[in-house]
Amino acid sequence: MKHLSHPTRSSLAQLARYLGALALLGVGIAHIQQYYADSYSAVPTIGTLFALNFASAAVVSLGLIAPLGRIAGRWATSIRAVLAVSGIGIAAGSLAGLLISENGGLFGFQEVGYRQAIVISIVLEAATIILLSVYLAVNGLGVTRREGRLSPA
DSSP: OOOOOOOOHHHHHHHHHHHHHHHHHHHHHHHHHHHHHTOGGGSTTHHHHHHHHHHHHHHHHHHHHSOHHHHHGGGHHHHHHHHHHHHHHHHHHHHHHHHHHHTTOBTTBOOOSOOHHHHHHHHHHHHHHHHHHHHHHHHHHOEEEETTEEEEO
16 A cells, blocks of 8 residues: 655645746736626726736736746746745735725725625635745755755755
8 A cells, every 4th residue: 555645845845836827817807807797897987997906917827837947947846936926926915906995995996795796706816825935935945965965955
């Protein structure tokens, strides 16, 4: 009987990165859906921010799942870290915007109530923040033994 091994740090980091990218893409899709289906496109400034949220989430998500090792070589790890931090910023900014718009308004707009689309957005934003933070933490903790001393992987 073959024993299952524990996942390696690199496989855990990769899983967190891919799931974080998917959650971030979900954040963007939820916002573009609300932009069109819920008429946020007619709301000044907020509508534009929803469209920009989708565009930025799509670009960052695609960057997180792209084969950067083949494209960027030794810079891939650094580029992925910047993309992960950007994804966290997009999700946290969306969540902060929602909380501000509920508690006093944002750019003259006030959100009322928790529709299903808003709940989905909150869950995806929280998942993005957690998963990409795990990716950064696990990826940053990897060390290798080089010439008798520990150094970053």
